[in-house]
Amino acid sequence: MSESCNHDCSSCGSSCSSRTQPQSLLAQPHEGTHVKHVIAVVSGKGGVGKSLVTSLMAVQMRRHGFKTAILDADITGPSIPKSFGITGRATGDETGIFPVVTKTGIEVMSMNVLLEDAASPVVWRGPVISGAVKQFWTDVMWGDIDYMFVDMPPGTGDVPLTVFQSLPVDGILVVTSPQELVSMIVEKALKMSEMMNVPVLGLIENMSYFECPNCHERVEIYGPSRVDESAQKYGISHTAKLPIDPSFAAHCDKGDIEGYPADYLADTAKFLEGVLGK
Numbered sequence: 063m064s065e066s067c068n069h070d071c072s073s074c075g076s077s078c079s080s081r082t083q084p085q086s087l088l089a090q091p092h093e094g095t096h097v098k099h100v101i102a103v104v105s106g107k108g109g110v111g112k113s114l115v116t117s118l119m120a121v122q123m124r125r126h127g128f129k130t131a132i133l134d135a136d137i138t139g140p141s142i143p144k145s146f147g148i149t150g151r152a153t154g155d156e157t158g159i160f161p162v163v164t165k166t167g168i169e170v171m172s173m174n175v176l177l178e179d180a181a182s183p184v185v186w187r188g189p190v191i192s193g194a195v196k197q198f199w200t201d202v203m204w205g206d207i208d209y210m211f212v213d214m215p216p217g218t219g220d221v222p223l224t225v226f227q228s229l230p231v232d233g234i235l236v237v238t239s240p241q242e243l244v245s246m247i248v249e250k251a252l253k254m255s256e257m258m259n260v261p262v263l264g265l266i267e268n269m270s271y272f273e274c275p276n277c278h279e280r281v282e283i284y285g286p287s288r289v290d291e292s293a294q295k296y297g298i299s300h301t302a303k304l305p306i307d308p309s310f311a312a313h314c315d316k317g318d319i320e321g322y323p324a325d326y327l328a329d330t331a332k333f334l335e336g337v338l339g340k
């Protein structure tokens with residue numbers, strides 16, 4: 063350490079022991095917030111069903127009796143409130159913002175519940191968007207939560223970086239679709255997870271197949287699934303497959319994702335309970 067050390071590493075080039083110690087960039091959540099597990103839901107590109115998987119995971123965990131929350135980090139394309147039929151706006155007081163609560167008790171914070179007009183576009187620069195996501199963690203009074211799912215914007219830009227640095231993320235669920243180059247998406251996600259020191263917990267293939275409502279034959283419309291093969295290749299222990307189901311869209315449009323009867327992600331919920339604990 064330099065004799066004239068003022069403990070401000072940003073203004074000093076000296077390579078001393080205090081500099082080489084890794085510094086945590088984790089942001090403090092709001093006082094009174096205790097979140098046991100944070101899971102980031104990511105995808106390589108938009109439109110593959112990341113928000114659907116985030117919503118279904120939260121619904122599934124809630125059905126298993128957990129206190130569940132969704133932090134919608136997709137600031138410029140928030141779709142979570144609509145699928146839960148949330149029309150009201152978030153309220154707050156001088157100490158912070160209250161999340162909106164869905165019909166079954168899932169807590170949600172999303173840009174759409176803060177905007178005066180949910181149809182207004184959010185035209186902000188990257189750092190402002192990342193700042194908003196960080197505030198969803200630091201300024202929202204989440205209370206006691208067992209599982210928080212973070213709906214990430216697609217790709218690997220400012221927001222994912224902010225989420226991985228500022229929130230205590232336990233693991234990542236990667237959503238892919240059969241049309242994509244699964245192995246490239248998975249490789250990217252794995253590299254990001256290594257850089258951020260957060261494990262990839264599972265691989266969810268959306269729109270994996272279509273099941274005929276009459277004869278129940280499963281047809282892999284986009285060709286054979288490669289998700290299990292990729293998971294095996296990269297040592298990812300959990301996979302799940304969601305069918306193409308027009309009633310997903312119908313339930314989301316009605317704001318009734320919690321009323322969707324099937325539980326395709328029940329095994330994923332059990333898997334998370336197993337690896338992360340209750």
Ligand SMILES: Nc1ncnc2c1ncn2[C@@H]1O[C@H](COP(=O)(O)OP(=O)(O)OP(=O)(O)O)[C@@H](O)[C@H]1O
Nearest residue numbers: 108109110111112113114269305306307308310311
């Ligand atoms: N398995 C499915 N069967 C039928 N419709 C689906 C399925 N998955 C997603 N959809 C529909 O496709 C649209 C896009 O899904 P979703 O919003 O979950 O994708 P996303 O990856 O989060 O997109 P974005 O990156 O734009 O936020 C939605 O209208 C959704 O209802």
